[in-house]
Amino acid sequence: MSGKANGAPAPRKLKILMLHGYTQSGSLFHGKTRSLEKILIKAFPPPPPPPHNKSLPASAFSGTPPISFPPFTLSHFSNTTQRIKEQENSHHSPGVTLIYPTAPILLHPADIPGFDPSTQESRDAYGWWKKSDTSDEYTGLEDGLATIRDAIKDAGGIDGVMGFSQGGCAAALVASLLEPDRPAAFAAHQAAHPDAHALAYPAGWAELQREFGQLKFAVSYSGFYAPGDRYKAFYEPKIRTKVLSVIGSLDSVVGEDRSRGLVERCVGGEGR
Secondary structure, three states, X not given: OOOEEOOEEOOOOEEEEEEOOOOEOXXXXXXXXXXXXXXXXXXXXOOOOOOOOOOOOHHHHOOOOOOOOXXXXXXXXXXXXXXXXXXXXXXXXXXXXXXXXXXXXXXXXXXXXXXXXXXXXXXXXXXXXXXXXXXXXXXXXXXXXXXXXXXXXXXXXXXEEEEXXXXXXXXXXXXXXXXXXXXXXXXXXXXXXXXXXXXXXXXXXHHHHHHHOOOOEEEEEOOOOOOOHHHHHHOOOOEOOOEEEEOOOOOOOOOHHHHXXXXXXEOOOOOO
């Protein structure tokens, strides 16, 4: 929605970016989170459609004396519709939109843990990056972040981000990149660690930050932090955006220590 009511910005839909895990896709993640979607829609219901008054039959006015109305001008119409909008905004939330992009890296059977090639099963499997077998480097991370950047831009900005597993790690990276002081942190880290092959601040994110600002929240479900000096600028200084980390203590893929490592790299996460 656009415009203002009573001097305050008119509400608009809450927009949440949903980032799937490794070996998933946007459509698959959407299917797995439909229950959450229903809960959010119930919590943030869209406004009801405007009423449609049915015309009264002519017989309803039989025997009724004519009524004189003052001249109806365009300004009367404008003022009336503005009051209706203000009443709607004061009583109804504008709704919620969940955005499900798909990661750009198509995974092959050899990239998928536990995949049995003898099954000949076709899988809709993608990743935001692939971890190197010989180092902590995340191969293709720049492409993954570019896809997320474009999804945010196409949506006209987002309010928050939610991710699962690898998507949970990516959610924290997104929250970090959209903080106003993060470009300077990347530049300082590169200057202080010239031999670390530190990642440069990704292209296009500064423009996103200036246009849409910092996120209101991030949710990382079974997420983790990116290890190694190459990615320290994401976490130093610590992420100030409010991040809810849901830790799977029995998760056989992402160890609890990796998830707690992400918690410790967020403001307020020390000692938790």
